[in-house]
Amino acid sequence: MSALLSIHDLKSYYGDFQALFGVDFEIAEREIVAIIGANGAGKSTFLKTITGLLKAEPATVMYKGRPIGGLPAHRIVADGIAMVPEGRRLFPSLSVEENLLMGAFTKRAGRWDLARVYELFPILKEKRNSPGTSLSGGQQQMVAIGRALMSNPDLLICDEISLGLAPAVIKEIYEALEKIVAGGLTAIIVEQDVGTAKRVSQRLYCLQEGRVSLQGRSSELTHEQISLAYFGV
């Protein structure tokens, strides 16, 4: 099984502040990997580096066997890595449908189009002409996920998609996500909620202060191991 994305010794900086200290990471095709960690552990930094929003040495991020570290974000999404960003980041002056269409900006071919997204989230079809930011939190998250799918990615990255949502809505979102990956997608899920992260993923990484503090098969890791890796001692 060859890796779709492999990251080796990734270091990342905000100015003089170092946020990542040599992270190693791998994900194979059709795998779902969760990343957990406390606030400030470096999860979002890690994702921003993969998606090109932060600079990195080219060879530290290998995707489909090619170095993509430091490529601009718009090139990386065209290569098939899409992100559902933390806080959703919908475009406030665009309608729901226009937000979704922005996802298709790269014109990457694949199975996802407006009709498929509306099939997955029927409520969005009803609200297609409303401003994206007038929707409820859960519905906005659906738009953000749909928008990422519209780029027909090979690798979908979800950054804290349950943040600030009601438990019932979180359940609904994750059920949709299961349907999505069942269609043959690779996904990285970043979660604060360890229970959810363990349940949806096959493997799990825990970050702590910019380093990988634990990794393994989600079903085999014990609660004690995780809390130790999560909080340190």
Added chain:
Amino acid sequence: MMIWVDAVMQGVLIGGLYALFAMGLSLMFGIMRMVNVAHGDMVILMAFLGLLMTEAFGLGPFAAMAVVVPIAFGIGYVLQRGVLNHTISKDPLRSLVVTFGISIVVQNLLLEFFSADTRAIASGGLESQSVALAGNLAAGVLPLIIFGSAVLLTIALQQLFGNTTIGRAFRATSDDPGAAALMGVNNAHVYAFATAIAIGILGIAGIFHGMRTIFSPTDGPAQLIYAFEAVIIGGMGSFWGTLAGGVILGITQAIGARIDPGWGVLLGHVTFVLVLLFKPNGLFPKTR
């Protein structure tokens, strides 16, 4: 009574020209939050390019437009991609200082090549033709053409922004450049394309300005003021608002000039200050 109707009509027509000056300014501010201080000098630069086409190559003014607009578009693209993109930051001072510098450079290059003489673009008698209207009124053919162009361009820009992929990308990038990049939008290109359109419009506006009146290399800043005032009066983010802002500015100037010839420009400025005082977002700000 009739002289006031006439003043309003002439004001509306000149307002079309102000709107042409202002559209690009509004577009650049809307998408990049960037104020192009050299915008007025770009008007004059395009007027001189038009003059060059008509005098050196013997083109008619509208043929000159067909040549100058693509040149202006190219200048806008290269200027943004090569220089102004590097000034975009949270600090608005950077782009202000750089475009201020460009303003000085453009003025001095024009002085160097064309001298300080006032010039005009020959429009083959078009400038003196008029259409007779009811009640002894007459509207100049050239001002009518200019106003018509402004309306057409407003419709075109509104369509471009509302109903095209690049228009959506413009609005998305304006909302959140980082998120737009995650969608595959190359911000550097989108910004350059926006400025290309903004300066491209000046290819039309500059030549109309040169056909309508005389101009000289240091006239730019005055045009910039009118463009600014039209944008502020109309409200940011709507091209119809910008057109309305230009028209309102034109009307107040024309009415002022009828009261006293020295009051025309002044009354325009006063209107601008009043709008800024009582409706700082402009009269027709973007609704959503």
